[in-house]
Amino acid sequence: AAVTHPASKLLGFTAMPISTSDEFLVPEGYIAKPLISWGDPILKNAPAFDESGMQPSSAQAGQFGDNTDGMSLFPLSGNRALMAVNNEYTNYLLLFAHQGNNLTADDVKKAQAAHGVSIFEVELKADGHWHYLKDSSYNRRITANTEMELTGVAAGHALLKTNADPTGKKVLGTFNNCSNGKTPWGTYLTCEENFNGYFAAPGAEMDTHQKRYGLKADKNKYQWNTFDPRFDMTKEPNEPHRHGWIVEIDPMDPTSTPKKRTALGRFKHENAAVTLADNGHVIVYLGDDERGEHIYKFVSKNRYNPDDKAANTDLLEEGTLFVARFDAAEGELKGNGEWLELTHGKNGLTAENGFDSQAEVMIYAREAATIVGATTMDRPEWIAVHPDNKTIFCTLTNNKNRGNKDNQPVGGPNPRADNKYGQILRWMPEKGDHTSDAFNWDLFLVAGNPTVHSDFYAGSANITDENMFNSPDGLGFDDAGRMWILTDGKYSNEGDYAGMGNNQMLCADPASGEVRRFATGPIACEITGLTFSPDQRSMFVGVQHPGEDNKPSHFPAGGNSKPRSSIMVIQREDGGIIGA
Numbered sequence: 001a002a003v004t005h006p007a008s009k010l011l012g013f014t015a016m017p018i019s020t021s022d023e024f025l026v027p028e029g030y031i032a033k034p035l036i037s038w039g040d041p042i043l044k045n046a047p048a049f050d051e052s053g054m055q056p057s058s059a060q061a062g063q064f065g066d067n068t069d070g071m072s073l074f075p076l077s078g079n080r081a082l083m084a085v086n087n088e089y090t091n092y093l094l095l096f097a098h099q100g101n102n103l104t105a106d107d108v109k110k111a112q113a114a115h116g117v118s119i120f121e122v123e124l125k126a127d128g129h130w131h132y133l134k135d136s137s138y139n140r141r142i143t144a145n146t147e148m149e150l151t152g153v154a155a156g157h158a159l160l161k162t163n164a165d166p167t168g169k170k171v172l173g174t175f176n177n178c179s180n181g182k183t184p185w186g187t188y189l190t191c192e193e194n195f196n197g198y199f200a201a202p203g204a205e206m207d208t209h210q211k212r213y214g215l216k217a218d219k220n221k222y223q224w225n226t227f228d229p230r231f232d233m234t235k236e237p238n239e240p241h242r243h244g245w246i247v248e249i250d251p252m253d254p255t256s257t258p259k260k261r262t263a264l265g266r267f268k269h270e271n272a273a274v275t276l277a278d279n280g281h282v283i284v285y286l287g288d289d290e291r292g293e294h295i296y297k298f299v300s301k302n303r304y305n306p307d308d309k310a311a312n313t314d315l316l317e318e319g320t321l322f323v324a325r326f327d328a329a330e331g332e333l334k335g336n337g338e339w340l341e342l343t344h345g346k347n348g349l350t351a352e353n354g355f356d357s358q359a360e361v362m363i364y365a366r367e368a369a370t371i372v373g374a375t376t377m378d379r380p381e382w383i384a385v386h387p388d389n390k391t392i393f394c395t396l397t398n399n400k401n402r403g404n405k406d407n408q409p410v411g412g413p414n415p416r417a418d419n420k421y422g423q424i425l426r427w428m429p430e431k432g433d434h435t436s437d438a439f440n441w442d443l444f445l446v447a448g449n450p451t452v453h454s455d456f457y458a459g460s461a462n463i464t465d466e467n468m469f470n471s472p473d474g475l476g477f478d479d480a481g482r483m484w485i486l487t488d489g490k491y492s493n494e495g496d497y498a499g500m501g502n503n504q505m506l507c508a509d510p511a512s513g514e515v516r517r518f519a520t521g522p523i524a525c526e527i528t529g530l531t532f533s534p535d536q537r538s539m540f541v542g543v544q545h546p547g548e549d550n551k552p553s554h555f556p557a558g559g560n561s562k563p564r565s566s567i568m569v570i571q572r573e574d575g576g577i578i579g580a
């Protein structure tokens with residue numbers, strides 16, 4: 001499948017080879033430095049990181065959380081900004097000296113404090129590099145125990161009420177925050193993904209709703225239920241309904257209450273790609289990262305007003321949620337599609353089919369999506385809107401169930417059985433109108449391994465032995481329209497993955513189709529989380545779970561140090577624009 005591309009004018013850097021080393025490597029002429037690592041203190045009085053695993057929960061509550069994921073930068077001035085970043089989960093092998101074998105009540109609090117969101121100020125200093133500012137009055141930790149408000153159509157519904165919260169409107173915390181979004185009115189969206197993995201119900205049977213959301217009765221790996229009864233579904237069966245939402249946070253006000261926006265539906269939210277339709281409605285494209293789940297679109301009821309920030313603060317409160325159906329002629333890697341409305345009383349979303357109200361349609365959005373006939377996808381991860389605001393891209397990371405389960409047939413945008421490598425889907429709203437129900441789609445890229453396979457598993461024509469990778473996950477655009485692809489794949493470098501090395505970041509030209517490797521991560525990491533300084537001369541990229549499962553990483557400090565999830569800042573030695 002090796003092809004040569006006309007040299008893309010967008011891509012101005014030298015391609016990186018694969019790596020199996022324990023370093024974060026960037027092209028010649030670039031530098032990459034850690035900005036902050038798990039455990040670095042961000043709040044006043046928080047202690048320095050101590051790698052013994054013996055620090056109490058109170059220390060972690062003032063430190064940068066674990067396993068960095070989606071992030072956004074909110075400029076304060078030319079050289080100062082706030083960074084809001086997700087801390088998706090934590091690894092007990094690294095968090096605790098006892099590696100999770102002897103959990104105490106304070107350990108559960110510590111694990112809960114390692115999750116959530118970190119907000120901190122960063123400054124481009126005279127040395128030419130970005131530094132985070134410990135003690136800035138903007139700095140904030142949001143954890144699995146921070147008080148939040150449930151808002152929108154499902155707030156206050158009986159299914160959201162618990163013993164601790166009879167109002168169904170007040171919830172503690174956010175966890176497993178995967179990727180993110182940023183609104184035009186300056187708020188941060190954090191996306192609750194695999195929330196199911198924190199709940200248990202010893203001895204119970206799971207019902208249909210619980211099964212569809214992946215909830216399991218057995219003791220889960222985090223064991224929070226042993227010391228925190230709200231994670232025990234035999235005591236609080238409704239607590240899981242209060243998670244799996246998009247949460248809106250105002251980073252500029254450290255005392256503000258985060259808001260869970262129920263109008264955007266409950267599922268395993270990967271990210272929230274926000275844009276504006278020409279008529280001013282706010283559009284949020286949303287992926288549900290699970291084998292055989294769906295892609296969604298929210299359209300706000302009200303319109304964005306660029307002159308009135310206060311009028312925009314509740315735009316995500318009311319609107320219409322849609323889910324995508326992709327149609328294709330047999331064997332075609334392109335076709336048409338339709339957005340199917342998830343509104344109570346329409347498309348079969350009626351009491352006879354189990355939905356008593358719009359609140360229930362949002363709480364059980366996955367089941368509503370099945371009733372309206374949504375297409376089951378190969379694990380939708382990040383969605384990104386091209387700066388032309390006419391084309392949307394989504395990483396479909398992989399799916400071992402494709403072709404092996406009745407509800408996941410091979411075809412359309414999911415063209416390969418037992419999909420190990422993933423693909424990148426692209427769609428174009430009809431007439432460029434994001435509020436239109438109709439769109440066209442194709443596959444921008446089908447990942448594969450042309451050195452191991454000669455069939456469709458070799459990948460599309462723009463995949464070569466020099467740029468191959470598996471499991472695209474993070475996805476984003478810079479202002480010039482370069483598409484950045486971040487991988488969360490198998491890093492064995494053997495068999496189907498031979499010649500792919502560690503997880504990596506690539507850059508693509510959406511017009512020419514060229515894909516070029518830009519950076520490679522350390523051992524056993526995933527690359528995830530991406531944002532830029534406004535001048536596009538600094539790029540912030542996350543290294544998540546280096547050294548997971550006791551793999552031999554000492555990133556970033558080297559020597560014998562404990563591996564730590566970190567945010568890297570990439571700059572050019574000549575101060576130029578990243579990627580150009």
Ligand code: FEO
Nearest residue numbers: 178193270289381
């Ligand atoms: Fe947290 Fe779907 O990745």
Ligand code: CA
Nearest residue numbers: 178381473474
């Ligand atoms: Ca992800």
Ligand code: CA
Nearest residue numbers: 381397473488
């Ligand atoms: Ca992933």
Ligand code: CA
Nearest residue numbers: 088488526544
């Ligand atoms: Ca991850």
